[in-house]
Amino acid sequence: MTASPATNRVISSSPTFGRYSEEPLELLRAAGCSVQLIDRGDTHALMQALPDATAWIAGFEPVDETTLAHAPNIKVVAKCGAGMDNFDLRYLKERGIATVNVPGGNARPVAEYTVGQIVALARGILANDQSVRAGKWGPTIGRGLDGRTLGIVGFGAIGQEVAKLATVFGMSVIVTDPLVGQAALDAHSVQAVALDELLEKADVVSIHVPLAETTRNLIGEAELAMMAPHALLINNSRGGILDERALAAALTAGTIAGAALDVFEQEPLPKDSPLLSVPRLVLSSHTAGYSDSALAVVTRRCAESVLETLKATH
Known part of the structure; x- marks a missing residue:
């Protein structure tokens, strides 16, 4: 599976993706993607990164028309987990932006x-x-x-x-x-x-x-x-x-x-x-799904899904 760094720039504001295992980052980079990790809650960095991004692995921030107005090149938005209640799925469909998640992984x-x-x-x-x-x-x-x-x-x-x-x-x-x-x-x-x-x-x-x-x-x-x-x-x-x-x-x-x-x-x-x-x-602090073994599986599956979707939309 190959991808072009000129067209596939992956950003992640997920609090877990690429933070506890290098494997998902290595998968993306091996496929030719550039990857940028953004700290949770750093809205300024996220807004700076969105315009050039073709894939966004989102955290818990709103993924809606207001946010995506800054992302003209986005092809896929992913959730490194199951719940997509912070995604405006209707708007994403209208924009033709693909969505992926990892149900059951945690x-x-x-x-x-x-x-x-x-x-x-x-x-x-x-x-x-x-x-x-x-x-x-x-x-x-x-x-x-x-x-x-x-x-x-x-x-x-x-x-x-x-x-x-x-x-x-x-x-x-x-x-x-x-x-x-x-x-x-x-x-x-x-x-x-x-x-x-x-x-x-x-x-x-x-x-x-x-x-x-x-x-x-x-x-x-x-x-x-x-x-x-x-x-x-x-x-x-x-x-x-x-x-x-x-x-x-x-x-x-x-x-x-x-x-x-x-x-x-x-x-x-x-x-x-x-x-x-x-x-x-x-x-507790929304931590129930975070075990070392589960994070390894979920983040890898998330990276694989992003790559498959980028390849399908290329």
Whole structure:
């Protein structure tokens, strides 16, 4: 596969592409592409690079008409991951700009992280750590997972990996996903139910749907009120799916027992966010999908997809 450096200039504002492995950069350069890595949030550098770029591996910034007005030569925009909710797909199609992503590439690390959050919350690991650091000594009586019910909202690649791991702990799994087929349900021995029933029955609810107009604020005040007081909520999908104010109120009032969030409506999380002072809430910085092994696979596949698309549009 060959490409001309005169016509194929690849820029990346992804926080992971080419940062932890040289392999994707070597693939692009071996195909004749020039490559420029742009630091996350460096809008000036991005605007300077876009006019000459033919391929853009985007991060979390808006990929829309305003941004792409600076990119007259763009042929392909890629996401080094699955979610393209920051892409204006309608405008990209109108411009004839190809889009690529890497679905499922980080399913395992997100699933591992999800189960880690469930265990940490259920067993009170963080609370016990804080207690010991404060000079207190004594057991934290957590909730065992064996025999509990996990409700998975969205049963795609990540949801299915979470189900696999949860069954190892002896959890039963129910799911809600209008697009899931019976074959996938049978393969993982899970039951499909409506969202309301899932929220009412689950001891743990884990969200794994993409952000779209149909899923925005999918879990709000009314949905949280359906959950049991002992239930836990995990969101490692996208921030806009969960009403953060409603969650803060529910945790403060003790409507649910705890939650863990790796994604937020605004990222980075603002310093004045009320979530920072909410009890029984574990926060992390959109990091669930980042493991060394997964990054190697995802970034390589992203580079390969960019090259294939450039070759097709040459």
